[in-house]
Amino acid sequence: MLFRIWFSLAAITLSFNTIAAEYIIQFTSTKSAQLIAKQMNLQTFTALGSTFAKIKTDNPRPLENNPNILRIEPNITYRTFDDSWEEVTDPKFNMQWALSNQGMNEPVKPDQLSPLPGTIGCDISAQRVWSEITTGSDQIIIAVMDTGIDYNHPELKNSIWVNLKEQNGLPGIDDDGNGHIDDIHGYDAFNDDGDPMDDKGHGTHCAGIIGASHDGKGIMGVMDKVKLLPIKMMNHKGRGELEHAIKAMDYFAKSPARVVNCSWGSNLYSEIFQEMIVKLEQRGKFFVAAAGNLRGRNNDQHPTYPANYQVPNLISISSHNARARHSHFSTYGPKTIHIAAPGTKILSTYIKEKRKPRYKVASGTSMAAPFVTAAVGLLLHQAPNLTGDEIRNRLMETAIKEHHLTPKNITGARLDLYRLLMNIRTQTDE
Ligand SMILES: [Ca+2]
Ligand SMILES: [Ca+2]
Ligand SMILES: [Ca+2]
Numbered sequence: 001m002l003f004r005i006w007f008s009l010a011a012i013t014l015s016f017n018t019i020a021a022e023y024i025i026q027f028t029s030t031k032s033a034q035l036i037a038k039q040m041n042l043q044t045f046t047a048l049g050s051t052f053a054k055i056k057t058d059n060p061r062p063l064e065n066n067p068n069i070l071r072i073e074p075n076i077t078y079r080t081f082d083d084s085w086e087e088v089t090d091p092k093f094n095m096q097w098a099l100s101n102q103g104m105n106e107p108v109k110p111d112q113l114s115p116l117p118g119t120i121g122c123d124i125s126a127q128r129v130w131s132e133i134t135t136g137s138d139q140i141i142i143a144v145m146d147t148g149i150d151y152n153h154p155e156l157k158n159s160i161w162v163n164l165k166e167q168n169g170l171p172g173i174d175d176d177g178n179g180h181i182d183d184i185h186g187y188d189a190f191n192d193d194g195d196p197m198d199d200k201g202h203g204t205h206c207a208g209i210i211g212a213s214h215d216g217k218g219i220m221g222v223m224d225k226v227k228l229l230p231i232k233m234m235n236h237k238g239r240g241e242l243e244h245a246i247k248a249m250d251y252f253a254k255s256p257a258r259v260v261n262c263s264w265g266s267n268l269y270s271e272i273f274q275e276m277i278v279k280l281e282q283r284g285k286f287f288v289a290a291a292g293n294l295r296g297r298n299n300d301q302h303p304t305y306p307a308n309y310q311v312p313n314l315i316s317i318s319s320h321n322a323r324a325r326h327s328h329f330s331t332y333g334p335k336t337i338h339i340a341a342p343g344t345k346i347l348s349t350y351i352k353e354k355r356k357p358r359y360k361v362a363s364g365t366s367m368a369a370p371f372v373t374a375a376v377g378l379l380l381h382q383a384p385n386l387t388g389d390e391i392r393n394r395l396m397e398t399a400i401k402e403h404h405l406t407p408k409n410i411t412g413a414r415l416d417l418y419r420l421l422m423n424i425r426t427q428t429d430e
Contacts, residue, residue, distance in 0.1 A: 027070060028070045033051035045247065055072075078264045081364050082293075082364040082367070085362050087109075096219060100123050103117055124418075126222060129417045135224035142228055142229065143260040144370075156208065156211065161186060187230075204351050209370035211225075258284055259373055261288050263364075273306065278311055291318045291365050294331050299332065314392075317341050318340045318368065329365075337409040341371040347359060375415060375420055
């Protein structure tokens with residue numbers, strides 16, 4: 001705790017006496033907010049019952065002692081956790097090693113002759129789940145807090161959540177009274193409007209991993225049927241700030257989604273953000289967070305947030321490759337990262353670009369998290385009353401232990417969807 005306090009104070013102190021920086025103020029009450037906002041001429045916004053404002057100052061210290069202010073934190077910048085991107089010319093399921101690893105199906109660049117041999121069976125057992133258990137359901141709603149989703153993508157358009165009251169309502173009117181105008185397919189917290197179209201591609205890639213349709217074309221998502229709820233909180237560069245994250249969290253809180261994918265983060269701690277996750281635990285909401293891409297970095301010592309928040313309704317995900325090894329770019333954390341999931345050379349959907357296929361191969365813990373998010377969606381559909389703690393324990397106890405992953409995360413294990421949904425626990429004597 002001391003470390004965290006130091007961490008946030010250090011961030012404030014660093015910018016003290018230098019140049020004016022942006023801060024987010026959380027007020028003690030609505031009344032306090034009105035008072036201060038009027039005095040200082042600030043625009044306020046509300047989220048999860050609290051009132052906030054953004055302020056630019058070179059000295060936040062006097063505000064820290066103001067009795068009307070509960071917290072003041074730097075307006076942290078969050079970044080997407082994608083490590084590398086590659087073009088693809090011929091997308092197809094037999095390149096999706098993460099779903100069904102045949103030993104030779106890691107995607108290759110056009111100038112490469114053959115992929116590195118993968119380990120047969122090093123996948124999440126998706127095919128077995130599809131044939132024996134489920135391919136998903138329209139009742140499962142999954143939020144993707146990211147750069148948006150291309151909701152017109154042929155692989156995704158049938159799987160995008162629809163706000164019926166807005167779809168059947170009037171343009172320019174907030175038909176469902178949720179505070180957002182024309183939010184038919186979700187919300188754009190970055191621009192504060194009702195259109196979460198992706199202008200980067202990152203969110204669309206994550207969305208395809210979860211729910212690209214099983215339609216005989218292109219690729220397949222972990223789920224054939226699902227409702228994806230895009231909450232855009234980052235711009236075309238994959239950058240968003242605490243202000244946008246707070247607004248995105250408020251939308252997620254009000255939405256019917258129970259699980260959210262967070263393939264992004266920052267090394268800066270935010271008490272405001274952590275408190276929001278805790279509040280949402282009471283509403284049965286679960287967070288899947290990518291652990292970050294700083295190669296060789298130990299999250300136990302150098303935390304990444306939100307992945308490192310010590311709350312029961314969040315799971316932190318590192319990345320493994322087709323050979324069941326820790327991905328070279330992924331952070332590790334024997335005490336703080338829970339499980340690994342496939343994140344190296346993942347083929348998925350991408351935004352529309354001139355004369356290019358709407359697919360790309362990408363690597364990053366950003367790509368690993370959505371496999372787990374989809375798994376949580378399916379698990380909650382099967383067992384809706386699980387608590388955050390129970391969801392995380394199930395994921396950890398049913399993950400497959402791998403020698404090479406052992407020092408890299410708490411369990412030394414990787415996601416296995418079949419074992420998760422069949423509740424097949426790893427023997428403790430292994
Ligand atoms: Ca609305
Ligand atoms: Ca409307
Ligand atoms: Ca498809």
